[in-house]
Amino acid sequence: MGLSGDLRDFELSEVLQILVMGKKTGILELTDPSNGGVYGTVWLRQGRVAHAERRFGANGVAALVDLLRTGEGRFSFETHDSHEPGVPVTIDRPLDSLLLEASMSDQD
Secondary structure, eight states: OEEEEETTTSOHHHHHHHHHHTTOOEEEEEEOTTTOOEEEEEEEETTEEEEEEETTSOBTHHHHHHHHTOOOSEEEEEEOSSOOTTOOOOOOSOHHHHHHHHHHHHHO
16 A cells, blocks of 8 residues: 655544554555655554654654644555564654653653
């Protein structure tokens, strides 16, 4: 299943909820609206966020929280049969907990 769209139409939190509810495994890439370059990547495994990276920045939970606060760009998700070898599992928390942390950091 491929899924793509604009983050102005669907927030990243909404996209992640769809993928988690569908128990998807794959890679979600976020691209910059001005140059089309990838600025963030989120790996999902069997409906759980497993790892996130912010280009030139953080990874794991810190990267995901930062990506959730970014409201511009495009997203593209491609399914995979299994988690990519070599990609670390840096996130082991339910999506609800991650979304709560991101919303609390917005209030700071």
